[in-house]
Amino acid sequence: MVVVSSDSGSPLWSCSVWDLHGGASLLSYRGSPSSARGLTVLRDGFVLSAQPGKNFISAWELHRKEPLQQKIMCPSVVTCLTASHDGFFLAAGVSESVYLWEVCSGKLLSVLSRHYQEVTCVAFTDDSSHVVTGGKDNMALVWSLSSVVQVDAGSAPDPRHVLARHSLPIADLHCGMMGAQARVATASLDQTVKVWELSSGELLLSVLFDTEILSVTFDPCEYFLFCGGSDGNIFQVSLCTQNTSRDKSFQSDVEGNQLFRGHNDHVTCLSVSLDGTLLLSGSHDETVRVWDVQSKQCVRCIQHKGHVTNAFIMTAPANMFIPDSRPITALPRFSRQLTSEGAEPGEVCVRPTVQSQEEEETYLEKCDRLNLLMNAVTDRLLFTDGDSKVRVTELEEEVKTLKKVNKDLFDFSSQLLTKHSHT
Template sequence: MAAPLEVIVTSDSGSQLWNSTVFDLHSGSSLLSYRGGNSSGRTLCLLRGEFLLSAQLGKNFINLWEIQRKDQLQQKIVCPGVVTCLTSSPDGLFLAAGVAEVIYLWEVCTGKLLSVLSRHYQDVTCMRFTDDSSHFISGGKDNLALVWSLCSVIQLDSNHTPDPRHVLSRHSLPITDLHCGLMGAQARVATSSLDQTVKVWELSSGELLLSVLFDVEIMSVTFDPCEYFLFCGGSDGNIFQVSLCSQSLSLDKSFQSDNDGNQVFKGHRNMVTCLSVSLDGTFLASGSHDETVRLWDIQSKQSVRCLAHKGPVTNAFITAAPANMFLPDSRPAVPLPRFSRHLHASEGDGSESGDVCVRIGLYTQVSQQEEEDTYLQKADRLNTLMNAVTDKSVFGDGENTKVRVAELEEEVQTLKKINKDLYDFSSQLLTKPT
């Protein structure tokens, strides 16, 4: 049997035998399972295609498995508190976790805690990175969704408190889920809330593009890859498909099933907690508190497969199968380090031996200049520095330059003599009588 191109990774809160399971997207057969504890919602994620991570339900640690080793016991990453949401950047360089109302951001290759963000007023419920890893978005029980620029967050200046790039504040009740589309910083973001609305935002400007009102609370949301449709999981078990290409689309609308693409998927008997669309946009996976994961054919709106679980489903997503998932003898290219629970700047132990710390920001000498300097004075000082660098590059510095000039002049004279000798020899050959 050939390895599948896409798989469904799921977890539930009731199983005693395994934490999460990998299913074949097309056959529904169970391929791998990972033992140890239970995963809380919005925390199951892949890291670099080599590790599977999830936060332990109600505990202050993250479970970690090597993706290809199904019989292993999980490793643990201890966190400062109970993890409410967890996500990794698509490039595999950063890991972000919500602990109560605080966001912790780690650098994966070193395990260093780069930043602690405290801008939410209540628990963080969900987080997502953009596909280019340049931004991430966090949603919380304080009704806010915050857009963070990764570049500003990882500045290692202890005196600088990062601010979100945008504050999306149009929801009136806690945010339950969010999804970020493609196109990096130009992406569109969908947020769902207990206020029975789903809102679509423009990431670059933070502007609201669309608000859809439903008759029930919305617990999960996702786009299809082409962003033709918006899929919203309701607390009543229904899944609502909203067309984003309708000519009659207005900023605020109420959902109504019609022939323009707004449809309802019926089959779950309890709230839909997670949604995911296949890479080609033909299948929709949904997890529910009715202890099932359903696979839907989007075109026909029919449930083509039902995967039974032992408890309420907490996570379910479709992903491309990592290259080494079905190679038992493979190993991660780089093992994960120990993750810190404290900012290094506050520990007082300095940097570890051999580490290089690059600080993004102003040089210390510049920051210590007197605040009363005028713009013209700063410009003159900058011009002086540039001229000094240019003079040194072009004209050199002292005796070394004089020696070099003498060497070059001698080389020029040698080349002139060689050229004259070649000319004389050629003239003799041409004028020699036959």
């Protein structure tokens, strides 16, 4: 696992890659700084970055430090950027609109123009079936890709749901797992974080804080909600309480709620490791911190040269640290206009990349894998050193017993075979 981060004060590089557990710097990509929520990694092998106040997106191959000559030009300033988990789609907030491209062809599939003010954040569900956008108009919109990826440029697609319960701009949003059945968390300057059911658009939970909330994320099993405040605190909200009230105020040390203290300025980025044990945070205090979720202690602090604009944990792609490796497919030239060339009216032409031939995990397989990870972590946290030694001794005795049973079965089978051969 690696950390990808960027800040506003580095004139020579756009982002860096760090070792999550050791904190060592592994890679740096040269270029202008990345804007807030303007950094993403394509599964095909590219790093994409939107620069503050610029109307284009820069691209790097994973193993190269110099930016490519090609830039993705947009009609206005790029305010946020993200790629789908399967690497098929790229979405960018461009002023009040969201531009959606097909990565393998560079075709502009749709322009979503239902926000009334600047788009601040955009995120895909883990199965890439939906995209959620948030803006300064206090709204979050849920879009079904099957309805917005259309050839007919004359009709404007409508969002599946309009989440309009915030009273001030939305600063961040996060989509949980389970695809179309996921839960979505939205953080707002109105000092609330709201949790929604994506399939119905229903509001499930609203938590009021005593400060503006600038970042939000779930842990992988969605036991907790982590919220970054403008006062530097990180709030951990338990989602497994018995309280059935939909509206509540955050109270520390009540119902499993906890605080992470260490930053002294806005917490703008949050990310949780796949096993749920580590929390990553980025702040305007020019640090990225790694926290142990169980103890609430900061285990590592990575110093930056300016306000941290992006910080997230990801699994390092196989070719990230191989100098001679190249992306499986080249980055195409991205279109700036909606076109329907080569397609019949009413048809959608989506050309999958090479990775689409790989078998994807089903939801049940993902759940099983996450359950195994969480159980392993829980066991490690529950057992003290003494208990672990006792457990190891018991397991060793059990192995010896099983070996003896196996030997007895082998001897008995050998005797039967010998007896039959003599007869």
